[in-house]
Amino acid sequence: MKDAIDGGFLTPYYYYPCLVYLDPEELEDYNELTRKIIRCGGIAETGETSDYVEKLLIRRARIIAGCKSKIDKLIEVIEPYKEDYHMLVYCGATSYDRTDMDDDDQVRQIDEVNRRLYTQLGMKVCKFTSSEDPERRIEIKKMFVDESLQVITAIKCLDEGVNIPAINRAFILASSSNPKEYIQRRGRVLRKAEGKEYAEIYDFVTLPRKLEDVKYLDEEERKRDLNLVYREFERMMDFANTSSNPTKSDFLIAKIQETYRINKRAFKEESE
Template sequence: MRALSPDGTRLAPTETDKRSTLRMKKQLYPWQEDCLKKWFANRGRGMVQAVTGSGKTLLALTAAERLQEKVPQELRVKIVVPTSALMRQWERALKEFLADSCGTMAQAPASSSSTTAQTDFSGLSRSTTAPPDFRQEIGLRGAGFKSPADCKYMIYVINSARYELARQILAELKNGYAVLLIADECHRYESGQNRLIFEFLPYIKPYEDCFFSLGLSATLPGGQALQYLSSVLGRRIYNYGMKQAAAMHTICKYDIYHIALPFLPEEKDVYTDITDQMNYLFSGLLRTHPFLKDMPLKERYELLRTLAGGKNRKTAQMASTYINLSYKRKNLVCLASARISCACELIKCLPQAEKIIVFGERIRQAEELYTLLQKHFPGKVGRYHSRMGQQANRNTLNRFRDGSIRILIACKAIDEGLDVPDAATGIILSGTSMQRQRIQRLGRILRRADGKEYASLYYLHLEDTVEDTCFLPDAKETRLFELEYLPDTREFLNQPYDKAAEKLLSAMQSAEAGEKALAEVQRCLRLGSVRSDWLPGRCDADVRIKEAKYVSDKNYWICMKKLREL
């Protein structure tokens, strides 16, 4: 099989392009052009690891467009996604892309020659066939949709793709089509029943020159999982991480805030008791299985589950009890009462027009925070989780996108599939030890959008527990702030900021400012304690003062300006 030749360099946008929003969206970043060259050089196969928000969807659709220009057959594009929310997101992106392309992906006549012949790309030019009605060219399978399987562009939810995609790909290859399989969030397809989507691979050798694949993920797995995905989708051809994306400004600038929380005394007592029991049991297990000590956490728990089902009754009992206690301790940390109080007070301090996503791990916790926030921000809060139902969740996302609500409380179901570029603030209500989930959640707020200067992620964690105390992305330009929350007084401690704030208050007291003026300054300083507006370079305070619509906002920015001048 001969390698596909890389595409040419990107052209500078014309005045017509500048007048078209859609056309501007199609201009690729340098990393995308470089990635496409590598993909074509690798015969149109491979996986791409790129940070969420950097443009993986546009990359894939451009790959399909350019591939159609290079192959003589009609190209059929199969897109597999893990959730119905992602299916709708891809449908919107595809419709926009095809409308912008104005027929550049027009169908080429199906080849009547044998599909076993080598593909020849020499002398091919862009098709001049009139563009099809792309609305009829897009099919959906899954989440209640069952479009005809012969649409040019088919988007499948994985649950439906398992039992029909392999058969459909093989049939289309036999009928003379070229096929591009785009596996979005491809790390989800390496295990269990999801592998069924690749069952066609052993049977396509006569047609392999007409089959192409592109895997997309923000967090590709390692080890055997990566080996399997490489065997079905092609090797990893590109890695575009947080550091590169921040340096190249393909994602917006962002700050990370670590907020340390305390247990209530009674919660701390229970946590200590559980930890003591776990330490005692683990010491006993180490006497017969000393290698447990140095095993990575994931592998350790896999072995413990094996031991819990083993024939040695004593070891099985110890392992089973240890696992149950670990779940109980994790639940205690996750549901610590300080989290709800902290999140609520934090949101009160954030800009009133800002869109906020709160990420939680438990539905019970999400509902509790939702009820509390509705009292403070009636009609402006929504929740999204598995018990809400698909239509209710869909309605909530639509309201969040159009601005009807500005605070979205979500559980794990939204880690993949949320595309709201103007959301600028994320709050991790209860943490996750999975690096993949961390990156995905951060990526939800990093997409660039008009008027969006900065993004902020607040990571709430319990002090002196097994919970990770840091959320460190791979980006040198990121600023990291360490805060503490005091539930009794509902205050945030931010040492560098607090020192500057105290100097400003002292200066005003020395100038014999009135009680009302001091109270207003204290209000503004409380809001600023959880933001970085007081630091030089964050934004132009003079512009904010001039543009402020309300006296309260103007006063806030005056205080931030004075803090910068100290």
């Protein structure tokens, strides 16, 4: 990635991590799934898992992707740009129970993002998913480039070879824990386009709890937190290291290290 940026094949970018936290119910569900995964043998050294464990891993990943506080944080972070264009929001393949959102239905994260961007900020937004046929996708891309749209929201569709170079600001609500996948996803945002000098990436980093609350944990609870913290920390480090503003993340990185009493070298080993 760094070589591609330095060589002028990809656009330089500025990276801004945005902290969000699981609520108590989400954290309990996450920990319960982790306990089940461990009881069922977890992930083998070869990386292989049983079908049942794979389903548990997907359910656990969706808790992180669907962390309820992400949409509130998105509204806060994107509001200064509500008059701008060429923005992308990557959402998770997850749904929310709308009993706490004024009705009794389930709603996909991407639909809730679209609704709130439009109703709260008055932004022109359209989803770009596998549900749209090829003709509609072409139309959406044209509207995006022509600034008839401000924001495209997507789940995985843009990972499938779709190229929209005009994207210059991305808000990543959900990231794969697979480095190959999130590097590829980042590359989609960094495609070069006329007049595009740099891109901006807002990465929603999900932690089990607020950092000031970690001091109340016992050692077993702290180590259990590391299961989630490491994956988010690893991605944050990777994004920061190849950005044009790596020092922007230094304080947060140091704070996480200090709070969880870890160092980068021992981080992976301790969290496994």
